[in-house]
Amino acid sequence: MDAEVARRERPSEFDIELQLLLDAIFLKYHYDFRGYARASLKRRVTVALTRLGCATVSQLQDRVLRDAALFQSLLDLVTVPVSEMFRDPAYFRAIRTDLVPVLRTYPSLKVWVAGCSTGEEAYSLAILLREEGLLDRALIYATDINLASLARAEAGVYEVDRLTTFTDNHRQSGAPTSLSDYYTAAYGRAVFDRSLRANIVFSDHSLATDSVFAEVQLVSCRNVLIYFTSPLQNRALGLFREALVPGGFLGLGAKETLRFSAHGDAFSERHRTERLYQKRMTA
Amino acid sequence: MSRSGSHGAGVEAIVVGASAGGIDAMSIVLPAISEAFAGAVFAVLHLPRERPSLLVEIFAPKCRLAVREAEDKEPIDARTIYFAPPDYHMLVDRGPALALSADPPVHFSRPSIDVLFESAADVYGPRLMGVLLTGANEDGAAGLEAVHRAGGVTCVEDPATAAVPFMAAAALRRWPGHRVLSLPALADWLSAVTAGNPA
Numbered sequence: 072m073d074a075e076v077a078r079r080e081r082p083s084e085f086d087i088e089l090q091l092l093l094d095a096i097f098l099k100y101h102y103d104f105r106g107y108a109r110a111s112l113k114r115r116v117t118v119a120l121t122r123l124g125c126a127t128v129s130q131l132q133d134r135v136l137r138d139a140a141l142f143q144s145l146l147d148l149v150t151v152p153v154s155e156m157f158r159d160p161a162y163f164r165a166i167r168t169d170l171v172p173v174l175r176t177y178p179s180l181k182v183w184v185a186g187c188s189t190g191e192e193a194y195s196l197a198i199l200l201r202e203e204g205l206l207d208r209a210l211i212y213a214t215d216i217n218l219a220s221l222a223r224a225e226a227g228v229y230e231v232d233r234l235t236t237f238t239d240n241h242r243q244s245g246a247p248t249s250l251s252d253y254y255t256a257a258y259g260r261a262v263f264d265r266s267l268r269a270n271i272v273f274s275d276h277s278l279a280t281d282s283v284f285a286e287v288q289l290v291s292c293r294n295v296l297i298y299f300t301s302p303l304q305n306r307a308l309g310l311f312r313e314a315l316v317p318g319g320f321l322g323l324g325a326k327e328t329l330r331f332s333a334h335g336d337a338f339s340e341r342h343r344t345e346r347l348y349q350k351r352m353t354a
Numbered sequence: 355m356s357r358s359g360s361h362g363a364g365v366e367a368i369v370v371g372a373s374a375g376g377i378d379a380m381s382i383v384l385p386a387i388s389e390a391f392a393g394a395v396f397a398v399l400h401l402p403r404e405r406p407s408l409l410v411e412i413f414a415p416k417c418r419l420a421v422r423e424a425e426d427k428e429p430i431d432a433r434t435i436y437f438a439p440p441d442y443h444m445l446v447d448r449g450p451a452l453a454l455s456a457d458p459p460v461h462f463s464r465p466s467i468d469v470l471f472e473s474a475a476d477v478y479g480p481r482l483m484g485v486l487l488t489g490a491n492e493d494g495a496a497g498l499e500a501v502h503r504a505g506g507v508t509c510v511e512d513p514a515t516a517a518v519p520f521m522a523a524a525a526l527r528r529w530p531g532h533r534v535l536s537l538p539a540l541a542d543w544l545s546a547v548t549a550g551n552p553a
């Protein structure tokens with residue numbers, strides 16, 4: 072290794088401290104962020120230092136190890152709980168027109184929304200399935216590692232100022248009904264229909280450390296894999312591959328692809344632009 | 355560190371950012387990059403949220419390097435200009451490889467110039483060149499400073515002649531040492547540096 076290469080590979084203090092922080096979090100709380108994409112994780116930890124009033128990552132580590140409440144705050148800053156109903160309407164339109172006819176042929180339907188954040192994606196799919204007359208025979212597993220997000224997802228209550236976007240998105244998804252059929256607005260909040268909740272199970276599950284819990288016909292995992300390095304992406308995709316029935320569907324985020332993954336061969340492209348894949352019969 | 359420095363020798367990557375007026379400015383700057391340049395170019399242009407974006411269609415016919423919209427975890431090809439996709443941040447991660455993120459907007463912008471520049475500075479250090487053009491907000495100012503602090507070469511479009519001077523002016527307020535060039539001079543300089551004859 073020449074001097075230039077050595078200099079390049081030498082980690083900064085921040086990199087060293089970050090590695091130690093991730094090890095500490097794993098040992099103490101069993102959350103595994105060690106396989107997360109570094110560049111964006113670094114940014115979020117930098118933001119966390121300011122928000123939590125720490126001068127260095129080592130200081131943050133010291134506090135996190137002794138204060139479980141502080142760890143929850145850090146988790147919120149590190150896990151990016153941002154979502155939207157019917158985000159990328161064309162994705163939901165493709166599910167409606169292209170996947171629903173196939174999904175209809177199953178007597179009972181199981182869907183896994185992995186990395187569901189505060190629930191918007193799970194409710195979107197529940198509404199879509201209701202519109203297509205499939206919700207009664209469907210069960211949606213919506214999973215995430217952030218317990219605070221899961222609690223908000225359970226509640227199904229969103230600020231009314233977000234409804235304009237949700238409503239536009241919903242309309243553009245080819246919906247035959249109006250989004251307002253599914254919520255009641257009061258005191259600046261929209262409360263989504265409890266009957267949608269009846270077919271959704273929200274639970275704590277990590278794509279980094281947990282295993283498959285059910286056989287499903289559709290997995291929707293959007294804007295979660297971008298936070299992972301390739302090995303962790305491969306782990307998560309391996310779980311989806313195992314959970315899906317042969318011929319089952321996998322939907323990713325608008326900029327995520329199986330092209331650079333170890334499981335690409337197990338799937339065929341069902342809808343290229345909307346990132347919908349189908350597990351091969353033989354995989 | 356003799357290989358780094360202010361002349362642009364040893365540059366492995368170039369980051370370019372612009373906002374209001376940026377399509378026109380990038381149409382002058384990006385085509386100036388020489389086909390002899392063996393590195394990669396990363397560009398962030400603030401645009402209204404829309405999909406699919408037309409940036410590849412607009413720039414590919416004008417540029418001498420290949421032009422692509424970034425995909426997550428894509429290995430970085432040399433001689434390629436990558437645009438951040440609308441509504442995602444684009445970062446350079448270890449590898450180096452491209453990474454996207456759906457983190458909240460920075461300076462009301464996603465993609466954000468700061469996010470790209472800071473991540474690229476971290477990976478490329480002194481082998482990076484940062485260029486900030488026209489724009490109406492201060493995104494990019496912190497990022498360009500990070501490029502400079504990591505030992506990279508930095509340059510802003512002259513606020514006196516930029517379509518919208520605010521962005522370059524904000525960068526100069528943070529650190530006044532960035533090279534300041536008019537758009538045509540910037541294009542000439544970039545062309546010389548990437549052809550291997552830094553002025």
Ligand SMILES: C[S@@+](CC[C@H](N)C(=O)[O-])C[C@H]1O[C@@H](n2cnc3c(N)ncnc32)[C@H](O)[C@@H]1O
Nearest residue numbers: 150154155186188215216217277278279293294
């Ligand atoms: C940007 S949100 C995506 C929300 C939603 N799927 C969407 O596209 O609108 C990313 C979510 O992934 C979750 N997440 C991060 N790491 C995870 C892991 N190891 N297992 C499961 N979920 C994870 C985060 O808690 C966060 O809620």
